[in-house]
Amino acid sequence: MRRPLIIATLLVAAIFAVMMGGVSRLGAQAERDWKIATDVTQLQANVHRLSALEWQAVAEGKVSPAAHQDVAATLVSSRLMLVRLRGRSDSAALERFAVAFERYAGAVEHEFAFLELGRVDEAEQIDEELVDPAFALVTRASADSVAAHRAAARRSGATARTGSVVLGVLALALIIGLVARFHRTGRALAAARASERARRDGEEWLRGLLGNASDTVAVTDAAGRLTWVSETVEQLIGVPATEVVGTVFTEHMEDPEAAVHKLGAIAAAPGARDDLQVRLKRAGGRGVDVEARVTNLLDHPTVGGIVVNIRDVSDRTALEGRLRHQALHDPLTGLANRALFEDRLEHALASAGRAGRHPAVLFCDLDDFKTINDSLGHEAGDALLEELGRRLAATLRDADSVARLGGDEFAVLIEDAGDADDAVAVAERVLAAMAAPVQLRGRELAVHGSVGIAMSDDATDAQTLLRQADVAMYAAKSDGKGRFRLFEQRMHEAVMQRLELKADLSRAIDRGELFLAYQPIVAVDSSRLVGVEALLRWRHPARGVVAPDDFIPMAEESGLIVPIGRWVLQEATRQFARWKRERPHGAPGHISVNVAGAQLHDPGFTDDVASAIAHAGLLPGELILEVTESSLIDEDGSEASLAELRSLGTRLAIDDFGSGYSALNYLRRFPMDILKIDRSFVNGVTTVPRDAALTRAMIAMAAALGLDVVAEGVERDEPLCALQALHCGMAQGFLFSRPVSPGEVLGLIDAAGARADAA
Ligand code: C2E
Ligand code: CA
Ligand code: CA
Numbered sequence: 222m223r224r225p226l227i228i229a230t231l232l233v234a235a236i237f238a239v240m241m242g243g244v245s246r247l248g249a250q251a252e253r254d255w256k257i258a259t260d261v262t263q264l265q266a267n268v269h270r271l272s273a274l275e276w277q278a279v280a281e282g283k284v285s286p287a288a289h290q291d292v293a294a295t296l297v298s299s300r301l302m303l304v305r306l307r308g309r310s311d312s313a314a315l316e317r318f319a320v321a322f323e324r325y326a327g328a329v330e331h332e333f334a335f336l337e338l339g340r341v342d343e344a345e346q347i348d349e350e351l352v353d354p355a356f357a358l359v360t361r362a363s364a365d366s367v368a369a370h371r372a373a374a375r376r377s378g379a380t381a382r383t384g385s386v387v388l389g390v391l392a393l394a395l396i397i398g399l400v401a402r403f404h405r406t407g408r409a410l411a412a413a414r415a416s417e418r419a420r421r422d423g424e425e426w427l428r429g430l431l432g433n434a435s436d437t438v439a440v441t442d443a444a445g446r447l448t449w450v451s452e453t454v455e456q457l458i459g460v461p462a463t464e465v466v467g468t469v470f471t472e473h474m475e476d477p478e479a480a481v482h483k484l485g486a487i488a489a490a491p492g493a494r495d496d497l498q499v500r501l502k503r504a505g506g507r508g509v510d511v512e513a514r515v516t517n518l519l520d521h522p523t524v525g526g527i528v529v530n531i532r533d534v535s536d537r538t539a540l541e542g543r544l545r546h547q548a549l550h551d552p553l554t555g556l557a558n559r560a561l562f563e564d565r566l567e568h569a570l571a572s573a574g575r576a577g578r579h580p581a582v583l584f585c586d587l588d589d590f591k592t593i594n595d596s597l598g599h600e601a602g603d604a605l606l607e608e609l610g611r612r613l614a615a616t617l618r619d620a621d622s623v624a625r626l627g628g629d630e631f632a633v634l635i636e637d638a639g640d641a642d643d644a645v646a647v648a649e650r651v652l653a654a655m656a657a658p659v660q661l662r663g664r665e666l667a668v669h670g671s672v673g674i675a676m677s678d679d680a681t682d683a684q685t686l687l688r689q690a691d692v693a694m695y696a697a698k699s700d701g702k703g704r705f706r707l708f709e710q711r712m713h714e715a716v717m718q719r720l721e722l723k724a725d726l727s728r729a730i731d732r733g734e735l736f737l738a739y740q741p742i743v744a745v746d747s748s749r750l751v752g753v754e755a756l757l758r759w760r761h762p763a764r765g766v767v768a769p770d771d772f773i774p775m776a777e778e779s780g781l782i783v784p785i786g787r788w789v790l791q792e793a794t795r796q797f798a799r800w801k802r803e804r805p806h807g808a809p810g811h812i813s814v815n816v817a818g819a820q821l822h823d824p825g826f827t828d829d830v831a832s833a834i835a836h837a838g839l840l841p842g843e844l845i846l847e848v849t850e851s852s853l854i855d856e857d858g859s860e861a862s863l864a865e866l867r868s869l870g871t872r873l874a875i876d877d878f879g880s881g882y883s884a885l886n887y888l889r890r891f892p893m894d895i896l897k898i899d900r901s902f903v904n905g906v907t908t909v910p911r912d913a914a915l916t917r918a919m920i921a922m923a924a925a926l927g928l929d930v931v932a933e934g935v936e937r938d939e940p941l942c943a944l945q946a947l948h949c950g951m952a953q954g955f956l957f958s959r960p961v962s963p964g965e966v967l968g969l970i971d972a973a974g975a976r977a978d979a980a
Contacts, residue, residue, distance in 0.1 A: 239402060240384060247381035254374035257310050258367045260302060260522075261318060265363040267299045268325065272356055275329050279348050282341040284333055286532075290496075290514040292333060293436050293530050296326055298518065300430070304423030305523040308416045314362070314369035321362035325355035428452065435533075440526035443488050443519055445470045448526055457511070457533060459504035470529065475500040475508045484515065488527060491520040498534075510538040551625040553603055554610030562624035562632055566683040569636055573677065581638035583648055584673040584690035585613070587655070588702035590629035593668065596850065596881050601661045605668065612654040621647070632687065641676055641707055648672045648705040656703060669703035676707070692716050723775050725761065730788055734760050737792055738960035741969060742813065742931060742953045745944050750973055751951060752845070754813040755793035756960045757785070777817055786820040787829050794837035794844065796963050800970070807970045813845040813874065818852030818859075827865045834869070841870025845895060848873065850881030863891050874931070879919060888926065896923045900934025903954075907939040920947050 274292050278284045284292075303319050328351035335344035431438050431451035439450040446469050452462045458473060471477040471484065480499050487493045494516045500508040512534045518524040549561040557565070569580040587593075587609070594602035606629065613623045613631055620636045633651065638644040655670035673693025675686050693708035695716065700706065729735050735757065742752040759767040776782040797812040820826050834841055846866060852859075863873060874895035875887065879902055888896075898919050905912030916932070923930045932944050935954030944952055958969060 243402060244381045244384050247377045247384065251374040251377035251381065253309065254370040254377065257306060257312075257315065258370040258374065260306055261315070261363055261366045261370065264299055264302060264306075264318075264322065265360070265367070267295050268322070268356070268359055268363065270295055271326070271329055275332060275348070275352060278333065278336055279341075279345060282336070283339070284336045286512070289333070289337070290530055290532070292329065293434070293438075294514060294516055294528065296330070297431075297438050297528060297530070298521070298524055299326070300427050302523045304420060304427055307423055308420035310370070311412055311415055311419070312366070312369060312373070314366040318359070318362040318366040321355070321359040325352070325359040328352040328355045437531040439465075439470065439529040439531065440524065441470050441529065442526060445484055445488065445527075454531075457503075457509060457531065458501050459506065473501050475502055484527075487515050487517050488519075491517055493517045501531075509533060510535045551610075554607055554625050556610050556614065556631075557622060557624035559624065559626045559632075562622070562626065562634065563683050563687070565622055565624075566634055566686065569634060570677055570681065570683060570686070573637075578637040579639060579677055580686075581635040581641075581644040581674060581676045582686050582690040583633040583635070583644065583651060583705075584626075584675070584687070584694040585631040585633065585651055585655070585670050586672075586694050586698070587629035588669045588671055588698065590668075592850075592881055593661075593666070596886070597662055605659060605661060605666075608659055609655060609670075612657070613651060616650045616654045617647070632690070638676060641674070644674045644676060645705070645707070648674055652703065652705060671697040671702055672705035673697055674705060674707045689713075719775070722761075722764075722767075722772065723779060726759070726772055726776060727779070727781060729759055729761075730784060732762075734762070735785065735788060736760060737789065737796065739796070739963065739966050740953060740960040741809070741958045741966070742951050743957050745932070745941065745949050745952050748957065750807075750809050750969060752809045752811040752813060753797075753966060754847070754953065754960075755789060755796075755815070757789055757815075773817070777819060780819060782817045782819050783823050786817055790814055790829060790833045791836070794833045794839055797843065798837040798839060800963070800966065803967065804970050804974075807974045809966075809970075811843050811845050811872070812839075813847050815847045815876065816852070818848075821848065821852065821859050821862045826862065827869065830866060830871060831869055834871070842872060844871045845874050846871055847876040847897065849876045850878070850887055860891060867892050877933075879915065893928060895929045895931060897931045897933050897953075898949075900954075903932045903934050903940055903944075903952075904936065906943045913943070916944075916949075917947055920949050924948075 271292060274288050274295075278288055299322065303322060306315060307319055328347065332344050332347040332352055335341075335347060428451070431453065434451070434453065437451050437453045437457050439447055439454070441447050447466050450462045450465050454465050455461050458465075465473075471481055474480055476499070480497050483495055483497055487495050494514065497513040497515060498510070499513065500510050503509050510533075512532050514530040516528045516530075518526060518528050549558055549564075550556065551558045566580070566582065569578075572578075573580050587605075590602065590605075593605060606625070609631070610623070610625060613633065617623055617633060622634050624632050624634075626632050633647065635644055635647055638647075651672055652670060656667065658665045658667050660666075671694050673690045673696065675681075675689035675693060677686055681689075689708040692712045692715075693706045696712045697704045697706040706712075737755045738758055739753040739755055741750050742754060743749060744751050757769045757773070759769075759772055761767050773782065776785050793812050793814050797809075800808045823829075830844070830846070834844055848859075848863075867873060872894040873892065874897055875891075875893050876897050877899045878896050880899040881887075887893075896919065898916060902912045902916045902919070906916050907913070920930055929950050931951040931953055932940075932949050933953050935941050935944070935952045935956045937956060941952065941956060961969070
């Protein structure tokens, strides 16, 4: 009797226990299903995030580094979650979702790869053909999976509730339930094994994926110890992943100090994310610059660590380095540029006071660089600047530095010039270095430079010191070239005056302050007046008459020479016509007008000349335009313009012949009528044998080319006799007349007429 009871009790107890167990297991199952549904919802959110990033990248046609990092991090955490989820459930809906997710992720990666290569069209095609359909699929699959798990959860919950109600009634059912439980236990065991297999497959799968990704992914614990790292780490730092795991992340950094701080802050705040720029040590080589995005996922149920996404940016850093170098250096000479020089100067000045040092600046400028550039070409000019840069660098002591400020301007920083003597010594060395002959285009040239020195005192800043050295350089230049000058305060005033003068010049035409003086040109054999040259003068209201050498360079710099030159042309032709009217017999045969380079390049110049001739009623051959070698700058432009002028019938003279570098070259290229031998040869024609020889050669050459010759600057009888002996056609100079007013020209015409009558 007992036995059956005991058996029954035991049975009932067993049934009860089994029922209880069943109910609670069903509850747990329901809970797990809910959790899985929630996780899938989270993954769904990740899919939408990826979709938003992908959409934006396609719209922009490129992938920003931030978006790249974001996508990589989202993919990694999603994949990790999926791996863990598949370990917990073998539901077909979840499986379908996992497959759909991977298909979508793969499509997005594919698309990003094309976008990063800049192949936007193909990326858009992938977007349409792969990404969009995969997205539709994955959203559907995720919804299905959520619904399936929720339904399963609801089902389990309901069963559990009914189970407890029918607990006492259906013992048999319970026994069947018990049997079923055995069954289910068997199934659960099989499922666990399957899920373990899936998990292992998933990890394998993840490792395969990350092993082929361009970024390296690592996971650390809260203390920064690496618990997992993708295999690409070996390509990055030359150490296999297996050896990296277990080490501390910061041990791999060349300079971990700043990173330690940042990493500590991230580790302390769940969910925190930050970027690091560090240099990782590399086995047996130079370190590698990386950018790391660090995300604290310690709280994350599946990741449970700090995820570090590492990207090799050494190419970018190298490019940045090159750009930085370019920004601070002159590409031609490789020397520091103005920005770097000013920076160094500021530093030198800042530390000078404390150390009792006196920095000084030398401002160096080539003399006549423009002429070299114009006559030998820009390549030769560049070669000269390079050579000069090398020489200057070689001249200096280690503590001093040299920079190219632009054009033919160089600057030297002397860290401590002591008293000015030291700076002067350096300036002398610099001048000597500049003056040593250079080989350019197969010829040896002697170029010179001018140097301005400015010494710092406690109050000077970099800009001021540089400006003072510049001002001193200008003073050195106007002293005659190839010299140096120390800055003095009054030089500043001279510069200011120059600036004022420039401003005054812009108003000179309108105020009628310009006028012309005329210098006769005579026949050498008879001293007969054959022509006049118009020479510009400026009657300045405060300074009196200013000579052209003092304001024409200024007018050339500012471009004012074009309207001024137009005025000269009109005034000179008008005056010439007036003489012809007033003295139909005896008036000079031509009027010479000087033309600056900028005028030749002015597109309206030929029209100006034509209209001046027409207005004055001149024969075109009565106008001679004088151009200097150095004004024939850009040869092609000048050539066209000179040809046009000649087709008008005006004559062309090459002025100051022999004083530039390429006189013969110009004669070969440009159609000239008259050659004006520079004053510097004519003066020495009886005293300096070389000048005599060169003058003779020039006259002979002009004769051979069918050009007329004017010898300029004849001041005494001796050169005139020599020129007569050399059969030079025309001459001009103080011996015959200084530049005079129009009325005085009339007087000269009359005097010549009277002499002729008397003869
Ligand atoms: P340039 O064309 O060579 O003109 C001759 C210069 O030599 C004139 O100086 C003249 O006064 C000076 N000169 C003439 N005979 C003698 C002499 O026997 N001995 C000495 N020592 N000098 C003599 P100026 O008038 O001061 O003109 C200087 C330069 O200014 C001219 O040199 C010319 O290049 C430029 N210039 C003058 N007027 C104009 C102009 O209207 N337009 C342009 N673009 N330049 C002009
Ligand atoms: Ca002239
Ligand atoms: Ca001349």
